[in-house]
Amino acid sequence: MSEAKIQETVLLVGNPNVGKTTLFNALTGQNAKVANFSGVTVDLKTGHTRTPHGRKVRLVDLPGCYDLRGSSPDQEVARKVLRGEVAEIGVADLVVCVVDASALERHLVLALDVIEAGLPVVIALNMVDVAESTGVRLDPVKISEELGVPVVPMQARAGKGLIELKQALRFPLPATPPSIGWPTGPEGESGRRDFINRLCETAARRADAHSVTVSDRLDTVLLHPVWGWFVFVGVMFAVFWAIFSIAGIPMGWIESLQAWVEGLVTHAMAEGDLRDLLVSGVIGGVGSVVIFLPQILMLFFFIGLLESSGYMARAAYLMDGFMSRVGLSGKAFLPLLSSYACAIPGVMATRTIDSAKERLTTLFVAPWMSCTARLPVYLLLIPLLLGSREGGWKQALVLVGLYAIGTLTAFLVAKLLRKRLGPEETPSHFILELPPYRAPQWSYIFRHLAERGWAFVRKAGTVILALMILLWAAETYPKSDSDDRAEQLSHSLVGRLSHVLEPVVKPMGFDGRTGTAILTSFAAREVFVGSMAQLFQVEEGDDDAENQIRLREQMAEAHWPDGRPMFTPLSVVSLLVFYVYALQCLPTSAVVAREAGSWKWAAGQFVFMSAFAFVASVVVYQVGLLLGF
Numbered sequence: 001m002s003e004a005k006i007q008e009t010v011l012l013v014g015n016p017n018v019g020k021t022t023l024f025n026a027l028t029g030q031n032a033k034v035a036n037f038s039g040v041t042v043d044l045k046t047g048h049t050r051t052p053h054g055r056k057v058r059l060v061d062l063p064g065c066y067d068l069r070g071s072s073p074d075q076e077v078a079r080k081v082l083r084g085e086v087a088e089i090g091v092a093d094l095v096v097c098v099v100d101a102s103a104l105e106r107h108l109v110l111a112l113d114v115i116e117a118g119l120p121v122v123i124a125l126n127m128v129d130v131a132e133s134t135g136v137r138l139d140p141v142k143i144s145e146e147l148g149v150p151v152v153p154m155q156a157r158a159g160k161g162l163i164e165l166k167q168a169l170r171f172p173l174p175a176t177p178p179s180i181g182w183p184t185g186p187e188g189e190s191g192r193r194d195f196i197n198r199l200c201e202t203a204a205r206r207a208d209a210h211s212v213t214v215s216d217r218l219d220t221v222l223l224h225p226v227w228g229w230f231v232f233v234g235v236m237f238a239v240f241w242a243i244f245s246i247a248g249i250p251m252g253w254i255e256s257l258q259a260w261v262e263g264l265v266t267h268a269m270a271e272g273d274l275r276d277l278l279v280s281g282v283i284g285g286v287g288s289v290v291i292f293l294p295q296i297l298m299l300f301f302f303i304g305l306l307e308s309s310g311y312m313a314r315a316a317y318l319m320d321g322f323m324s325r326v327g328l329s330g331k332a333f334l335p336l337l338s339s340y341a342c343a344i345p346g347v348m349a350t351r352t353i354d355s356a357k358e359r360l361t362t363l364f365v366a367p368w369m370s371c372t373a374r375l376p377v378y379l380l381l382i383p384l385l386l387g388s389r390e391g392g393w394k395q396a397l398v399l400v401g402l403y404a405i406g407t408l409t410a411f412l413v414a415k416l417l418r419k420r421l422g423p424e425e426t427p428s429h430f431i432l433e434l435p436p437y438r439a440p441q442w443s444y445i446f447r448h449l450a451e452r453g454w455a456f457v458r459k460a461g462t463v464i465l466a467l468m469i470l471l472w473a474a475e476t477y478p479k480s481d482s483d484d485r486a487e488q489l490s491h492s493l494v495g496r497l498s499h500v501l502e503p504v505v506k507p508m509g510f511d512g513r514t515g516t517a518i519l520t521s522f523a524a525r526e527v528f529v530g531s532m533a534q535l536f537q538v539e540e541g542d543d544d545a546e547n548q549i550r551l552r553e554q555m556a557e558a559h560w561p562d563g564r565p566m567f568t569p570l571s572v573v574s575l576l577v578f579y580v581y582a583l584q585c586l587p588t589s590a591v592v593a594r595e596a597g598s599w600k601w602a603a604g605q606f607v608f609m610s611a612f613a614f615v616a617s618v619v620v621y622q623v624g625l626l627l628g629f
């Protein structure tokens with residue numbers, strides 16, 4: 001190893017779902033994604049930690065892998081790093097092999113592979129709490145003697161054993177007896193198994209009778225072909241209901257705050273363009289988006305809870321049969337599920353899928369899982385559809401419906417695409433391990449919420465704010481002599497743009513202003529709400545009126561020039577359908593291009609989804625009209 005190296009590099013390796021990232025977070029103070037299923041980490045994460053001797057070391061968290069042979073892209077990363085083939089990481093000085101003490105037989109396979117590869121190894125014997133609760137009697141000293149490497153018992157989630165592990169990180173690691181006590185090479189496979197079994201019999205003895213665990217008992221219901229589905233639908237419904245009813249309370253606070261600030265500015269400033277910019281552009285436009293923060297956070301919270309407890313993996317298991325009918329495996333379901341939070345991590349998570357064709361198909365349809373950026377649009381429009389103060393459960397039902405439409409269409413398109421991509425490589429079957437249920441990792445969930453919340457506020461304060469100011473300028477200039485707002489608007493840049501857009505969006509049931517708002521939302525979906533708040537504002541509202549409700553009222557009162565109401569239930573449905581399908585997220589397209597390895601794929605996806613959204617919306621509106629809605 002070169003002299004110039006400033007710090008040592010320590011790799012965290014292990015099978016999936018053993019707590020590598022939990023350990024990484026605990027050692028580095030970061031908050032990388034942790035969840036209770038396999039294949040959560042798909043990329044390399046680096047951080048720093050200090051040993052008790054004051055040495056700063058670089059820590060690298062790897063995706064889980066089972067041995068040094070398999071084939072999926074995420075596991076390949078781990079293998080390359082272990083072989084020292086990744087330039088940014090170089091050759092590791094030490095490998096911490098994280099194993100699950102409650103299932104040592106399986107986890108030692110990788111540990112032996114790594115020791116054989118000749119790297120200095122420390123074994124982190126994690127999840128000691130789980131092992132003990134299932135009656136396993138551990139003997140870390142014996143394991144250490146047999147393998148010839150240090151073994152540190154620990155509970156990463158509770159932060160136990162961290163100091164001991166840090167103490168074991170010594171450079172160079174004191175030499176251990178070089179003799180390997182198990183047969184090596186591929187021929188030695190069964191001999192290695194025997195070695196592991198013998199070791200576990202003495203050093204990780206199981207209680208004799210196989211007891212039925214709580215996880216087993218829960219699974220008889222949650223994986224039941226009938227009851228399992230009841231629970232699944234019930235859980236989803238409860239989540240959406242909570243989003244409407246509970247989040248309504250903090251939303252009210254934000255609304256009042258916004259109205260108060262608006263009133264303050266209105267009174268403090270003289271009438272004029274600047275005041276108009278602040279009140280309608282900045283406070284009205286940005287505020288109408290920020291209001292949805294509580295609901296977005298709630299959705300992230302529930303997704304975090306479901307992932308952390310292990311229920312997500314059950315949902316994937318339930319879906320397996322259905323998925324295989326569309327040519328995907330249950331493994332593809334987890335990336336799709338996490339796309340409900342945001343398509344970007346969802347697309348990245350497709351790396352856990354072994355088959356390249358299945359992977360391409362999954363990342364192609366992932367953006368149709370409604371992400372949280374669509375939530376503000378849905379939440380603005382659903383009450384408009386049902387009449388403002390309709391009961392929470394009906395609204396939840398419509399919301400579930402929207403998620404379902406996106407999901408089902410995704411499956412349908414996946415099926416067609418999967419066929420086009422050529423014959424099946426391997427029969428898809430369920431390859432995801434079912435993890436035991438675990439208590440949610442609250443510290444991770446709440447830190448994650450804080451990060452997401454901050455990211456949303458930052459986006460509102462930058463991208464959305466900038467767009468709102470631009471839009472305000474475009475709807476204010478060039479100025480006309482008229483005092484009438486409608487006339488002023490039609491004279492402005494936006495008015496002219498609306499005029500051009502109107503023939504395009506009219507078949508969908510909207511006017512040019514809505515068309516303009518849709519156009520602005522190609523920068524970011526949430527912008528739609530802010531743009532509507534600006535474009536449909538008729539008069540300066542009362543100082544204390546609540547902006548959101550005002551926007552909905554204004555939309556409800558909007559008319560076509562011939563006096564027909566503009567937002568009928570039919571046109572609102574058509575608008576919702578458009579937002580379910582349209583791909584309006586540049587970062588997603590960039591990640592798709594990277595993951596699929598070609599811009600063509602991302603461009604094709606964008607064109608296909610936009611066209612699909614447009615056609616679906618036109619069909620809904622026109623057929624609806626024919627049917628007399």
Ligand SMILES: Nc1nc2c(ncn2[C@@H]2O[C@H](COP(=O)(O)OP(=O)(O)OP(=O)(O)O)[C@@H](O)[C@H]2O)c(=O)[nH]1
Pocket residue numbers: 014015016017018019020021022023033034035036037038039040041042062063064065126127128129130154155156157158308438440441
């Ligand atoms: N009971 C118990 N659970 C733990 C412990 N350490 C981690 N966990 C849980 O194990 C699950 C998996 O943790 P992760 O840190 O995401 O595991 P990982 O090894 O990084 O998983 P991949 O990235 O998928 O390879 C989470 O639900 C953690 O809360 C522990 O010591 N005891």
Ligand SMILES: [Mg+2]
Pocket residue numbers: 020021022033034040041062063064
């Ligand atoms: Mg991980």
